[in-house]
Amino acid sequence: MNLIHEIVARADELTALRRDLHAHPEIGFEEVRTAALVAERLESWGIETHRGIGGTGVVGVIHGTGPGRRIGLRADMDALPMDEGTGAAHASRIAGRFHGCGHDGHTVMLLAAAQYLSETRRFPGAVILIFQPAEEGLGGAARMVAEGLFDRFPCDEIYALHNWPGAALGRISLKPGVAMAAADTFDITLHGRGAHGAQPQHAVDPVMAATALAQALQTIVSRNVDPLRTAILSVTRLLAGSAYNVIPESAQLGGTIRTFDPETRALIASRLTDLAHAIANGFGARAEVQINSRFSALCNSPAQAEAAMQIAAGLVGPDLAQLDADPKTGSEDFAEMLRHVPGAYLLLGQGDGPPLHNPAYDFNDAVIPIGASLLARIAELRTAP
Numbered sequence: 608m609n610l611i612h613e614i615v616a617r618a619d620e621l622t623a624l625r626r627d628l629h630a631h632p633e634i635g636f637e638e639v640r641t642a643a644l645v646a647e648r649l650e651s652w653g654i655e656t657h658r659g660i661g662g663t664g665v666v667g668v669i670h671g672t673g674p675g676r677r678i679g680l681r682a683d684m685d686a687l688p689m690d691e692g693t694g695a696a697h698a699s700r701i702a703g704r705f706h707g708c709g710h711d712g713h714t715v716m717l718l719a720a721a722q723y724l725s726e727t728r729r730f731p732g733a734v735i736l737i738f739q740p741a742e743e744g745l746g747g748a749a750r751m752v753a754e755g756l757f758d759r760f761p762c763d764e765i766y767a768l769h770n771w772p773g774a775a776l777g778r779i780s781l782k783p784g785v786a787m788a789a790a791d792t793f794d795i796t797l798h799g800r801g802a803h804g805a806q807p808q809h810a811v812d813p814v815m816a817a818t819a820l821a822q823a824l825q826t827i828v829s830r831n832v833d834p835l836r837t838a839i840l841s842v843t844r845l846l847a848g849s850a851y852n853v854i855p856e857s858a859q860l861g862g863t864i865r866t867f868d869p870e871t872r873a874l875i876a877s878r879l880t881d882l883a884h885a886i887a888n889g890f891g892a893r894a895e896v897q898i899n900s901r902f903s904a905l906c907n908s909p910a911q912a913e914a915a916m917q918i919a920a921g922l923v924g925p926d927l928a929q930l931d932a933d934p935k936t937g938s939e940d941f942a943e944m945l946r947h948v949p950g951a952y953l954l955l956g957q958g959d960g961p962p963l964h965n966p967a968y969d970f971n972d973a974v975i976p977i978g979a980s981l982l983a984r985i986a987e988l989r990t991a992p
Contacts, residue, residue, distance in 0.1 A: 608777060608923050610980040613726070614719050621719050621979070622972040626697035628711035629970070632686030632704040635741030638663040641684045641714065645738050648718055652725040654736070657759075661751030666760055667736035669724050675732025675990040679765035679948060680982050681941060682717035683710045683742035692966030708963050709770040712970035712978070714738065716768070719979035724986055732990035735760045739940070744901055748943035757947050764911050765950035766985050767941045768978055770970060772963060774956025777977050779919040780932040781953045783912040787905035788839075788865040789872055790938035791898055795820065795860045795883050799892040804852040814847045816890040817858035821845060823886055824862075827878045832871055839865040839936055840875060865936045867904055905942035908949035915951045918984050923977065927956075953981070 614621075633641050642663040649656040655668040663684075691698050691705040699705045721736050737756070741747030774780070797817050802810035821842045832838045840862065847858035864879075866872040880896050887894035912930065919928035932954055941952050955978050957971035 608977065610922060610976050611723060611983055613723050614979045614983065615976045617719065618976050621715050621975045624718070625711050625715040625970065625972055625975065628714060629706045630697050630700050632699050632701060632706045632711070634688050634704060635685045635743055635745035635747060636662045638684045638740050642738065642740070645684070645714065645718065649721060649736070652722050654721060654725050660756060661740055661747055661754050663740040664747065664751050665738040666756070667721060668760065669721065669728070669734040669736070671728055671730040671732050671734070671990055673731045675730065675992050676763040677733045677735060677761055678986050678989045679735040679737055679760075679762035679944075679950070680717055680720065680986060681737040681739055681765060681767040681944060682713040683739050683747070683940070684714050685710055685741050685743055685747070687743055687964065689964075690966060693969050695969060705966070706970070707965065707968050708743065709970040710742065712770055712972070712975060713768070716975055716978035717982060719975065720982040720986065723979070723983050730987045730990040731992065734986040734990065735762050742940040746940070748940040752943060752947060762948045764989055765944055765948040766911070766915060766953070766982070768953040768955050768981065769939070770957045770974060770978075771954040772957055772960045772968065774954065775927065776956055776958040776971070776973060777923050778927045778956035779916070779923055779953055779981065780929050781907055781912055781916065781951055782932040782934060783907050783909045783930060785867050785904050785906050785934065786932065786952065787935045787937060787939045787942065788867055789904040790902040791864040791872070791876070791900050793862055793864065793879060793899070794897045796895040797858045797860075797887050797892050798895070799856060799858075799890070801856040802854045804854055807854060810854040811891045812854050813858035813892050814855065816887055816892045817845060817847060817860055819890070820883060820886045821860060823882050824879060827875055827882070831874060831878050836871050837867055837934065837936070838871050838875060839863070840879070865938065867934065902938035902940060903942040903946055905939050905952055906945055907951045908945070911949050912951040914989060915953060915985060918988055919953065919981055922980055922984060955981070
C-alpha cells in the first residue's frame with residue numbers, strides 16, 4: 608500500500624486516541640467531550656476552528672497555498688444507545704452507550720488527515736473538516752445544513768467514508784448513483800374500546816386489528832411494489848395491554864420503511880395509510896398514522912465517485928479499489944449533505960468480525976492509516992482548480 612508515511616508513523620498514537628474515544632462514548636447531540644477533544648486538537652495544529660454548529664458539531668478550515676477548490680471531508684462522532692459486549696480493555700465505561708458503528712474510528716481518521724494537511728499544506732484552495740453529531744437517526748446532518756454549514760463554509764465537493772466489517776482489510780469500494788436507502792419510520796395507533804377479557808363482546812379489540820394490520824402491511828412490498836424495485840417494510844414494534852384479563856383501549860405498531868426511489872417511497876406511505884384506516888374500520892376501531900422521514904437515499908455523484916476511486920487505487924492498488932459496491936438497504940445521514948454538494952461516500956473494509964450495531968463489534972485500528980491517507984489524498988488532489 609502507498610500510504611502517507613507521516614500518518615503511518617503515528618499509528619500507535621492514533622490507536623490510543625481511538626480507544627480513548629471508544630471508552631467514552633456519547634450519543635447524538637450529547638457529544639460534548641468528543642467535540643471538545645476534536646476542537647482542541649484542531650486548534651493546537653493552528654487550524655481555524657468553529658464550534659457549536661448543529662449542536663455539538665465542529666468545523667475546521669485549512670487554507671491552502673493559493674486559489675483552488677474547497678473540498679469538504681466529513682466524519683460522524685456519535686455512539687449508539689446500547690451496551691457493549693466486547694470485553695475489551697478499552698470497552699465503554701458508560702452503561703447504555705457504545706461505539707458500535709465505528710464513529711470513534713471515523714473521527715480519528717479525519718483528525719489524522721487534518722493534522723497531516725495542516726502540517727504540509729501541499730494543496731491549493733481549502734479543506735473543510737466537518738465533524739458531525741447525531742448521525743444515528745437524529746438528523747445531525749440536516750441540523751448542520753439548516754444552521755448554515757454550506758453558507759458559512761461553501762464546498763465544491765464533499766467526501767466521507769465508513770468502515771465495513773466483512774470486507775477485506777483495506778478494500779475501498781462504492782457504488783455510483785443511489786447507493787443507500789432512504790429510511791422512514793411509522794407509528795400507527797389503533798383506538799378501540801376496552802373491556803373485561805372474559806367479555807370480549809363488549810370490546811372493540813385493538814389487538815386483533817393490530818395483528819391483522821401487521822400481516823397486511825407485508826403485502827405492500829409483495830403485491831404493490833414493482834418487483835424490479837427494492838423496498839423493505841418491517842414491523843418492529845407491537846405494543847398493547849397491561850393485564851391478562853383486560854382488553855386494552857388501544858394498540859400501537861411501529862416499524863421502518865427502506866426505499867431507493869421517490870415513487871416507491873410515496874407508494875408505500877400511501878398504501879400503509881390506506882390499509883391502516885381500512886383494517887381499523889373493519890374491526891370497528893380507528894387508526895392514527897404517523898410517517899416520519901429519517902434519511903434521504905444516499906446518491907454518489909458519478910464524477911466524484913470515479914475520482915475518489917482513482918485516488919483510492921493509488922493508495923491500496925487497483926485490486927482493492929473498485930466501483931462495485933452493492934446498494935445497501937441501510938441508511939446514512941451523509942445523504943443530506945450530498946443533496947446540497949456533489950461528492951461520494953466510500954466503504955473501507957476492515958476484515959472479518961462482528962457486524963455493525965452488534966454488541967461484539969469493535970473498530971479495527973489497522974485501518975486508521977488507510978482511511979486517513981485516503982481522506983488526505985482526496986483533499987490534496989481534488990482541491991486543484
